[in-house]
Amino acid sequence: MRDFIIAPSILSADFARLGEEVENVLAAGTDWVHFDVMDNHYVPNLTLGPMVCKALRKFGVTAPIDVHLMVSPVDRIIGDFIEAGASMITFHPEASEHIDRSLQLIREGGCQAGLVLNPATSPDVLEYVMDKLDMILLMSVNPGFGGQKFIPSTLKKLCRVRKLIDDSGLNIRLQVDGGVTANNIRQIAEAGADTFVAGSAIFGAENYQHVVSQMRSELAEVVAL
Numbered sequence: 001m002r003d004f005i006i007a008p009s010i011l012s013a014d015f016a017r018l019g020e021e022v023e024n025v026l027a028a029g030t031d032w033v034h035f036d037v038m039d040n041h042y043v044p045n046l047t048l049g050p051m052v053c054k055a056l057r058k059f060g061v062t063a064p065i066d067v068h069l070m071v072s073p074v075d076r077i078i079g080d081f082i083e084a085g086a087s088m089i090t091f092h093p094e095a096s097e098h099i100d101r102s103l104q105l106i107r108e109g110g111c112q113a114g115l116v117l118n119p120a121t122s123p124d125v126l127e128y129v130m131d132k133l134d135m136i137l138l139m140s141v142n143p144g145f146g147g148q149k150f151i152p153s154t155l156k157k158l159c160r161v162r163k164l165i166d167d168s169g170l171n172i173r174l175q176v177d178g179g180v181t182a183n184n185i186r187q188i189a190e191a192g193a194d195t196f197v198a199g200s201a202i203f204g205a206e207n208y209q210h211v212v213s214q215m216r217s218e219l220a221e222v223v224a225l
């Protein structure tokens with residue numbers, strides 16, 4: 001059985017009360033903080049930068065902060081997030097001029113590194129960098145906004161990437177991001193994911209603990225992997 005990680009996306013949190021929201025969602029039983037960085041260039045939306053990451057650390061957040069960079073170019077912002085207290089940093093290959101170099105920059109800074117594949121991006125891009133990855137993130141919506149519907153073809157892609165990871169013998173997490181809910185999390189886990197980003201499904205709920213418990217119960221039903 002894999003260990004499952006739930007990473008709430010703070011994109012759907014109340015930004016005016018961000019520190020408190022992060023405390024509450026972690027107290028509800030989640031594991032990581034998924035931190036969506038959008039630049040209004042690589043994606044048509046604008047969100048959070050390294051100063052906000054630093055502020056969360058100063059506020060007392062000790063949980064891993066999982067920085068999902070949707071910015072282009074990526075390299076010049078990596079150092080700022082390392083300095084701001086990021087734990088892992090993922091980026092989109094289309095947004096980096098030198099994928100191998102960007103991955104190295106992240107690891108050299110002491111963070112875990114990962115690549116993010118958009119729904120239409122082929123897993124072929126992973127082939128020559130597998131040994132430099134701590135995580136692969138498959139987008140199950142097009143990046144840029146929370147609250148979108150899960151794209152079903154992601155399930156087939158998850159199976160393919162799960163096999164790639166298992167065949168490699170490397171310790172790489174397989175994360176899924178976009179439209180994850182308590183209703184589909186089990187099917188997503190059975191397709192191969194071990195790390196689940198959920199924004200609107202958690203922050204849109206009246207009771208965070210209730211929805212996180214529902215997700216955990218669904219994950220407990222996942223047939224032995």
Ligand SMILES: O=C(CO)[C@H](O)[C@H](O)COP(=O)(O)O
Pocket residue numbers: 009011012034036068141142143144145146147148177178179180197198199200201
């Ligand atoms: O990276 C993202 C969007 O680009 C977000 O992490 C993602 O959309 C999560 O939100 P939701 O669970 O509401 O779909």
Ligand SMILES: [Fe+2]
Pocket residue numbers: 009034035036068177197
């Ligand atoms: Fe994300």
